Amino acid sequence: MTLPNVWNYWAVVVLMMVGLYIVIAKPNYVKKLMGLSLFQVSVIMLYVSMGRVTGGTAPIYILDDGAPRPFVLYTNPVPHVLMLTAIVVGIATTAVGLALVVRIREAYGSSEEDVVAELDRREVEAANALAAQRAAESDASSATAAHAGASHEEHA
């Protein structure tokens, strides 16, 4: 059995996995976005290397006196078109991601995933505690029918 000549895909897969590892394992959001852009470049690389033809030249007609030269082998232009727009869209969406990171930093005081998760967890806990406390208070007040404070009117 001979291995197929697909080392380019292997390189792309390794690259993609490095990007994926950064996205999963690194807690910092900016670092995650860097990993995401690695991933993105590797996908682009996958398409472009698919379009490659051995001995082919760039998909721009070679002109001899205003007419294309016959019998020239060109690289496949379709992946190039798809990936060209993908790069610009990629940077635009990365900018949106970075903007979100900036907002998260402003709201939580940190751009680390574990800090944000911890703060979120505590906030939920505190909110639950607050809700339980309010519920207990309202139960007590409606049972005894004591003073009807403004803050308890809605339960009555």
Added chain:
Amino acid sequence: METAITVVLFVLLLATAIILGRQRNLFAASMLTGIFSLVSAGLFTVMEAVDVAFTEAAVGAGISTVLMLATLSLTEDVEAREKKISWPALAVVVLTGGALIYGTLDMPNFGDPHAVVHGEIARYYIDRSWDEIGLPNMVTSILASYRGSDTFGELGVVFVAGTSVLLLLGGRRSELPASGESPGHERPSSRPPGKRHAHVREMPVVRTVAKVMLPYIVLFAFYVQAHGDFGPGGGFQAGVILATAFILFGLVFGPQELVRHVPPERLERIMAVGLMIYGGVGVVAMLLGGQFLAYGVFTPSHPSHGHHYGIFMVELGVGITVSAVMIIIYATFATRRPSLAPQVVLDAEDRCETEVSADDVPLVPEERALRSGADLLAEGAAGTDAASEVPS
């Protein structure tokens, strides 16, 4: 020789990626992303994808680095703590990678001219686009004509991304230099001299060189815009290069100066104008009796001329929108006032230094809905029980 260069560049790319992953200093890491994009663009060139390399060059080395650094200037530039190797993540990655590599065993060989990818459609474009459209650059023909609707959608995504950045970050711009009059009509010399020379003092050489180079960069952008039919280039690349010129201006003379000359309010409109030009060309084609973005109807006697006009207009729209979006993204990031809140860090046992108490908690929506308006008013006025007697 080509194969050898490709292999070496792939190895360089992998090495850069791994070094990037291990780098804790995000400032250094963003520089490595710059190097990464340079290598990948070299690789695109070696694999004959000239237009892709052109775009990656314009986007990756310049704008992407600038945006990363702008974000770092608003957050922290060092990862908070050392993270040991995460074994679950590694397992996921190895499993996925193994599955993908197993999948590649059925792929056609690298550079195989008989691969499925090079089938009917690609051959159609390569054989026929010269006769049907008549532009030397097949990529431009496909981008703006055969797959025009697709590109329209991509441009829409870029527009939406620009709008989202504005919505997310546009609210808290730091003030323009306060001097009484409206900033647009003010003569430069009327501003306080100390402020004016804040970094002119710092880099006179850079400032002079940038002054000389800026017009040529803009000229080059227009050249790329117009030359995209004949060589690598086109609206996307030209838009990014034009934006790079403005970013260079912003870097050397300060973002406030950039915002003063190119107000974001105006850019917001320009951003939409490009998209409207693109869509308008399609609508005009429909009004003339053709299909959306079928340019042949512009000059019925000679359809390929119509294609030339249509592609020119469409590329113009792309260039306008892309450049406006990129400038606006840069301006929004660069004029954002940095948050002064100290960084929250976890200690060894994953505990935050700040404690969240019940008072800090914003009420969940159901609870907020249950509260009466008087209560909210009282909270706004004094927040004491006595104030809750206020009649609603």
Added chain:
Amino acid sequence: MTLTAAVMSFAAVAILVTMVMALFRAARGPTTYDRILALNLFGTQTVLLIAVTGFLYERPEWMDLAMVYGLCNFVGVLAVLRFSKYGSFMEDP
């Protein structure tokens, strides 16, 4: 192998070797400025590589590409410098 191809191959190999050295310096540091220097060097090498590749592939009309590289690299280095000096892009640090 013609003279052109031989010369261009030699140049390409030399450029790749220089790229490896620049990457080493970027990874190693030790100061931030060494990394910026490596980025600058790497950008120049990419410009040269693309120019040489154009001649190696006998499509020398790609020179626009190299120009874009030179330009964007300059802007990138300036941005890095500005950031490293002020830690911010704002006007008054």
Added chain:
Amino acid sequence: MITDVLHVIGAFFVVVGALFCVIGGIGVIRLPDFYSRCHGSGITDSAGAGALLLGLMFFAPPLVAFKLLALVAFLWVSSTVSTHSLAKAAYSQGVRIENVPRKDWTIAPPPPPAAEDAVLADAASAADPEEPA
């Protein structure tokens, strides 16, 4: 015949330029501190890139030769400027030369900011005649 001669001249320049690139790269790795590494990078940027691109001009058709010339001009301006401002920024941030005998000028603390500002302000006003100092 003429073409062959031109190609040989061009090949000479390209080889020289490539060698300068490698030499500069070795310098960037081997030299002991930041400022001398700037020198290595500078060799690559000016001598290496310049000779290589000028050599390529001998192989190119006229339009491409013009673009190469523009590229050389651009690189010579931009790389020198970036290396200059890089060294300046490093100096003002206190990066020091290592392994030098004591009493060298770079061991001394950097000049106080006020003095530096004054010097640079003069330079700025000289570089920008339209602004009154």
